[in-house]
Amino acid sequence: MNKILLILKREYLTRVKKKSFVFTTILFPALYMALIFGTGYLSSSVQKMNIAIVDSSGYFSDSLLAKINANDSTILFTPVKDTSVQSHFRKAGYDGYIIIPPIDWQTGRKNIKFITDKTHGTGTESMIENKLNIIWSEVVNEKLGIDNEKKTVLNTSNISIKEENQENKNANSAVSSTIGYVCGFLIYFILLIYGSQVMMGVMEEKTNRIAEVVVSSVKPFQLMLGKIIGISLVALTQFFIWVACILLVYTVGKMMGSESAVASAIVAGIQKSFASVNLPLILGCFAFYFMGGFFFYSSLYAAIGSAINEDVREAQSLSFPITLLIIFAIFMMTVAIRDPNGPIAVWGSIIPFTSPIVMMARLPFGVPGTVPVWQLILSMALLVIGFLCTTWLAAKIYRTGILMYGKKPTWKEMLKWALRK
Amino acid sequence: MNVLEVHNLKKYFATQKAVDGISMNIEEGGIFGLLGPNGAGKTTLLRMITGIFYQDSGEIIFNGKKFNPEKDVADIGYMPEERGLYKKMKIGEQAVYLARLKGLSKADANAKIKTWFQKLEMESWWNKKVEDLSKGMSQKLQFVTTVLHNPKLIILDEPFSGLDPVNANLIKDEIFSLAKNGSTVIFSTHRMEQVEEICNHIVLVNKGKNILDGKIAEIKNSYKENIYSLTADNLPAQGNSNLFDVVNEKQGKLILKLKDNSSPNDILQYFINEKAAIHSFNEVLPSLNEIFIKLVEGTATARQFQNVN
Numbered sequence: 001m002n003k004i005l006l007i008l009k010r011e012y013l014t015r016v017k018k019k020s021f022v023f024t025t026i027l028f029p030a031l032y033m034a035l036i037f038g039t040g041y042l043s044s045s046v047q048k049m050n051i052a053i054v055d056s057s058g059y060f061s062d063s064l065l066a067k068i069n070a071n072d073s074t075i076l077f078t079p080v081k082d083t084s085v086q087s088h089f090r091k092a093g094y095d096g097y098i099i100i101p102p103i104d105w106q107t108g109r110k111n112i113k114f115i116t117d118k119t120h121g122t123g124t125e126s127m128i129e130n131k132l133n134i135i136w137s138e139v140v141n142e143k144l145g146i147d148n149e150k151k152t153v154l155n156t157s158n159i160s161i162k163e164e165n166q167e168n169k170n171a172n173s174a175v176s177s178t179i180g181y182v183c184g185f186l187i188y189f190i191l192l193i194y195g196s197q198v199m200m201g202v203m204e205e206k207t208n209r210i211a212e213v214v215v216s217s218v219k220p221f222q223l224m225l226g227k228i229i230g231i232s233l234v235a236l237t238q239f240f241i242w243v244a245c246i247l248l249v250y251t252v253g254k255m256m257g258s259e260s261a262v263a264s265a266i267v268a269g270i271q272k273s274f275a276s277v278n279l280p281l282i283l284g285c286f287a288f289y290f291m292g293g294f295f296f297y298s299s300l301y302a303a304i305g306s307a308i309n310e311d312v313r314e315a316q317s318l319s320f321p322i323t324l325l326i327i328f329a330i331f332m333m334t335v336a337i338r339d340p341n342g343p344i345a346v347w348g349s350i351i352p353f354t355s356p357i358v359m360m361a362r363l364p365f366g367v368p369g370t371v372p373v374w375q376l377i378l379s380m381a382l383l384v385i386g387f388l389c390t391t392w393l394a395a396k397i398y399r400t401g402i403l404m405y406g407k408k409p410t411w412k413e414m415l416k417w418a419l420r421k
Numbered sequence: 422m423n424v425l426e427v428h429n430l431k432k433y434f435a436t437q438k439a440v441d442g443i444s445m446n447i448e449e450g451g452i453f454g455l456l457g458p459n460g461a462g463k464t465t466l467l468r469m470i471t472g473i474f475y476q477d478s479g480e481i482i483f484n485g486k487k488f489n490p491e492k493d494v495a496d497i498g499y500m501p502e503e504r505g506l507y508k509k510m511k512i513g514e515q516a517v518y519l520a521r522l523k524g525l526s527k528a529d530a531n532a533k534i535k536t537w538f539q540k541l542e543m544e545s546w547w548n549k550k551v552e553d554l555s556k557g558m559s560q561k562l563q564f565v566t567t568v569l570h571n572p573k574l575i576i577l578d579e580p581f582s583g584l585d586p587v588n589a590n591l592i593k594d595e596i597f598s599l600a601k602n603g604s605t606v607i608f609s610t611h612r613m614e615q616v617e618e619i620c621n622h623i624v625l626v627n628k629g630k631n632i633l634d635g636k637i638a639e640i641k642n643s644y645k646e647n648i649y650s651l652t653a654d655n656l657p658a659q660g661n662s663n664l665f666d667v668v669n670e671k672q673g674k675l676i677l678k679l680k681d682n683s684s685p686n687d688i689l690q691y692f693i694n695e696k697a698a699i700h701s702f703n704e705v706l707p708s709l710n711e712i713f714i715k716l717v718e719g720t721a722t723a724r725q726f727q728n729v730n
Contacts, residue, residue: 007522010518209501211505213499213504213519214519214522216472217519217522
């Protein structure tokens with residue numbers, strides 16, 4: 001036990017002291033933010049288009065087109081009388097043209113052709129469609145004799161529903177989904193990043209040949225466990241630094257809140273959202289599923305690391321199935337967030353391969369409202385059994401692999417090591 | 422008293438009988454040579470003695486009791502043939518870490534490392550990293566970390582490979598002084614001249630079995646072939662003698678093989694009678710190298726893969 005402590009202390013300190021740790025701790029949230037806002041910005045900036053409208057129905061008058069162009073100019077409709085535009089629309093400065101055939105106002109018309117010289121995709125297609133439909137509904141309204149007053153009534157008078165869970169009056173599915181997403185993705189990233197760190201660490205010990213020196217002092221199992229726990233603590237440290245940063249930003253925002261209306265609104269929003277979930281439960285479960293999932297997967301990564309000889313390509317091909325399982329879990333999580341009571345969500349949150357990620361996505365929806373207590377207990381118990389099993393199997397592979405050189409590892413070979421007495 | 426006894430130890434791998442029934446006793450305080458060609462099973466044997474592998478069958482007695490890896494590794498220092506150290510770790514920290522894994526307290530480890538570093542002129546290394554060291558330097562460091570915790574049994578697998586003669590001598594002297602202070606050294610190698618120089622007892626292993634076991638002097642005696650060397654002036658022309666055969670003749674030096682019924686005295690008598698002026702006359706014992714080659718020769722040099730079951 002004492003020796004495990006020594007090993008994990010070394011693993012922890014050498015990693016935390018590294019410059020790259022400080023770097024990634026700061027850089028990761030920054031990059032993540034940049035990714036989110038960056039893609040948001042990129043997807044909002046759409047290319048402008050100029051489309052020639054050749055109207056033979058008589059409904060799309062120049063004045064209507066001008067009116068709609070004034071509202072939104074990303075897609076410009078230009079009325080064209082001359083049908084010869086068809087042959088040289090690109091030269092005339094148009095990205096495409098639409099010939100509107102005669103339309104019966106009561107039935108409308110499907111599949112009017114938008115002719116272009118390159119494919120723009122469904123996004124552009126639906127934007128053009130929407131814009132044409134705005135004009136079309138004005139035409140139809142006029143035909144039906146609906147004036148502006150009636151139109152306002154039609155647009156504004158509707159019914160909306162809001163779910164209220166009687167077990168948990170504060171439940172807010174938008175907030176729950178967000179927290180679920182964040183928790184699930186955090187565990188996903190930590191499993192992938194730190195799992196491969198475990199693998200690289202084991203590989204390093206093997207290729208440096210330090211492994212044989214160390215296992216003449218400690219049992220291979222102690223070495224493996226020390227490494228896994230040490231690295232999990234590094235991950236936890238990084239996580240706590242992030243949480244501390246968020247809290248710092250939050251309190252600073254709160255202090256500034258008295259002066260700035262926007263900041264105080266944000267702070268109030270955060271307070272309200274946290275009030276709608278059981279925060280201690282979420283944090284407790286997060287710690288549990290984080291550790292459980294980490295032990296479950298990193299022991300597998302350790303086993304693979306022990307089987308590899310210096311060749312990074314071997315590492316990639318052998319660890320691929322494990323990585324695939326984690327990616328699979330994140331897919332299940334997105335399904336589970338949309339339907340936290342569905343069979344995929346329930347099974348995904350119970351089976352230990354996916355439970356650390358999927359269960360964390362379901363939990364913010366409420367216990368026992370969405371996740372019955374028996375499911376939570378079963379899921380936790382299975383995860384504990386699961387990681388004990390993988391650690392046990394991994395330890396056997398590790399024991400043989402760490403001293404085996406020159407042999408190209410295969411899954412079959414590793415299975416043989418694992419199942420040997 | 423025997424610090425280590427090994428009884429009929431076996432370890433089979435999927436395609437190899439790596440160790441196939443080796444028995445040996447190692448006395449306390451001696452320097453013991455474990456010899457064998459490549460792939461003879463030396464490393465597997467050592468790994469069982471150091472608790473890295475479990476034997477399939479057989480028994481290891483350490484210090485008079487059944488070997489208990491958990492506890493006994495603190496009394497063993499093992500330097501594997503493939504050296505290994507953490508490249509990015511500072512040398513002082515690394516030595517302390519490895520010593521503490523052997524059960525030393527932090528203060529104790531620090532003090533011992535300081536004395537050793539002083540003794541081997543390594544004080545300036547403390548804050549350097551292993552990647553800054555040359556091969557020979559890291560070899561020295563590896564040796565220090567092996568013997569640091571004052572182990573009863575020190576196992577060195579090819580300790581001199583990669584060392585220049587000066588540093589090799591330095592380490593050699595340390596090995597002698599460790600043995601004098603009561604540690605037992607097992608020294609695994611296939612370099613015979615080092616064994617002859619250092620060891621007092623050897624075991625020769627081939628194909629997983631020990632084929633020779635004894636004190637070096639006794640082994641040499643038992644493999645002697647009645648060969649003598651004689652240097653003299655005025656040597657008579659050599660005809661056939663019923664006393665000896667000439668193995669080799671070179672500028673006043675004769676290598677003679679005695680015939681069964683003759684004694685060294687008969688030979689001397691013969692040459693004195695022939696009026697030769699004798700400078701020296703002595704027995705030529707076979708070198709370990711010759712014995713080694715003789716015993717191992719004829720067996721396939723490389724081990725073949727075999728079916729164990």
